[in-house]
Amino acid sequence: MSILKGYRVLDCSIAMAGPFAALRMGDMGADVIKVEPTTGEWQRHTSAGAAYGNVINTSFLSLNRNKRSLAVNLKDEEGKALLYKLVETADVFIQNYRPGVAQRLGVDYETLKQIKPDIVYVSMSGYGETGPYLKRPGQDLLLQSLSGAMLSTGAAGTPPQPSGQYLVDAITAYTAFEGALAALLHRERTGEGQLVQINMLDAIIANQMQEMTVFTQGHKPQRRSEEPHGHCYIRAPYGVFKTADSYITLVTPHLPTLGKILGVPEFETMEDEVDGHTLPQRDFIFRVTREKLVERTTQEWRDAFDAEGLWSSEVNGYEEVVKDPQVIHNGTFVEYDHPSEGKVKTPGFAIKFSKTPCSIQRPTPFVGQHTDEILNELGFSDQQITALKETGTVTRTNGEKING
Template sequence: MSILAGYRVLDCSIAMAGPFAALRMGDMGADVIKVEPTTGEWQRHTSAGGAYGNIINTSFLSLNRNKRSLAVNLKQEEGRALLYRLVATSDVFIQNYRPGVAARLGVDYDTLKKIKPDLVYVSMSGYGETGPYAKRPGQDLLLQSLSGAMLSTGVDGTPPQPSGQYVVDAITAYTAFEGALAALLHRDSTGEGQLVQINMLDVIIANQMQEMTVFTQGRKPQRRSEEPHGHCYILAPYGVFRTKDSFITLVTPHLPTLGKILDVPELAAMDDEIDGHTLHQRDFIFRVTREKLRERTTQAWRDLFDAEGLWSSEVYGYEEVVADPQVIHNVTFIEYDHPSEGKVKTPGFAIKFSKTPCSLQRPTPFVGQHTDEILTELGFSEQKIAALKETGTVTHTQGEIRHG
């Protein structure tokens, strides 16, 4: 049995952070019901990288496995009544509506806790439920720009450097997942439900716990170098360098040892803590390292660095990642068959439980694929379900609604 078997989660979220958090609960065995509009959640109609699937685009496919889909119009009274009936059977409710929308739809915490007093209600927002930024769009790159993180990397005098991943969305998802689990632990020991509020701005700032404290407590400002040093608070050299045949990453090596390997006497005479943090020395260290590393292949340097205990790595693209022997050994990716998308290969389960393993229980659903099934579980008759479909309160499909 999976660790969250027996718990029901209502996923009323869109885009990445909320669905990703709910996916994690589904991977651990929870019955996750994706409550989406009758036309389908927004992410069904918006691709990443132009990667459209046959019916379900890959963005949506990646974030919504191990869920059932209930397509319902919450703007209709009958639709809200249906959801309330479902809330009464649920343990966790996740939403990331814009501030005020949940209340207008009648699915805010104060309303739902009257139906299910021990409900764990996870509310996700961009900047907080209230305050001067509450109505701003909570998009990943916008939050990166406000977090300070972009000025910890890159070159002085050049534009701030964004992450290559949707890092704020991903960290927010894991934080929401963590918050939901903690609240369930509290509920299971006390019987009390509660409101769990997560905002992306707080999350990405908290994720910089070390860097922020270096600034607030250590009073060290962010000072980017003239060279593309990997992080403004990390000892040089720290970054990616071109070699004779590709690229290599080198991480804060012991400077005297590095000087010996590269045959650079100036490095061999340096002190890590003093010279590695000094701005002008940091640029010198980066430049001389860059010039020397061009002389040999990545593997040749890797062998030399490994022999001396210095930290380095080759640089992978996705093609190399999926073929990497450690990735294969770890079973990092899973494969499963999808009725419309064929063979799906996707990152699997990052947490390994010895007794309650995560598993794939169901592929990503079509819009409203499980509407009939869920309503039947709630006690609706076939005639009532048909009537709800007739009024447009709910929909049920098996894949015929394609992405927009």
């Protein structure tokens, strides 16, 4: 039995952060119903890397497994009434509409708690529900820019360094997932539902707990060095360096030992970082290390560093990651069959439970694939469902493409 079996989650979110949070609940066994427009959620019509798949593009595919799809027009009064009936059966409601949209649609917390007083309502936004940034778009790269994260790495005089992943979306998703679980625990103890508000700006700032506190409490400026150092608050060498055949990552090695391996006498007289005295020498240490590491291959350096207990690593691309022996050992990726996309290989479950394991119960659904099934569960007859389809209130597809 999965740990969240018996809980129902209504996922009214779009793009990445909300759907990713709902996916995690589905992986743990919750009955996640993706409530999407009759033309399909926005992400169905756009994909990272233009990877469009056969019927379902890979971006949507990656974020919506273990869900059922109900395609309904919430601007239609019958559609809204249908959602309200579904809310009566739900435990968690997730939305990431722009501020004000939930109220206009009549699916805000104050409205839904009148229908289901113990609902756990997760509201996600870019910057918060109020404030001067209310109308700003809540997009990942914009939030990376505002959060200070881009200026903790890279070299002074070069452009700020964005992450190669949708970092803020992912962190916000896990924050929302954590918040939903905590609110469910509170409900189990007290019977009370509540509003859980998550915003991307607070989530990415909180993720920089250590760095921000070094600045606010330690009064250390966020100052990038001239070389592309890996972190503005960590001593050198700390970063990625070119070797004779590829790249290697080197992390704060014992400087005298590094000096012995590299043949750099200056390093052999340096002490490890204890009081900040080597931080001003970061650029010198970085440059000398960089000049030496190009002389041998990555594996040769790895062997030399391992022998002395220094921390280093090869640099993997995705091609290497999927074949990595530890990744294979961990079962990091899972595979499942999809009716239109064939064999799907995707990252699996980062949390492993000894008694209530995560699993894939459902492949990513087509638009409204489960509309009839869900409405039948709510007591609608086949004739009533047919009538709702004829008026455009709901839609059901089963593998055919649909225009947005």
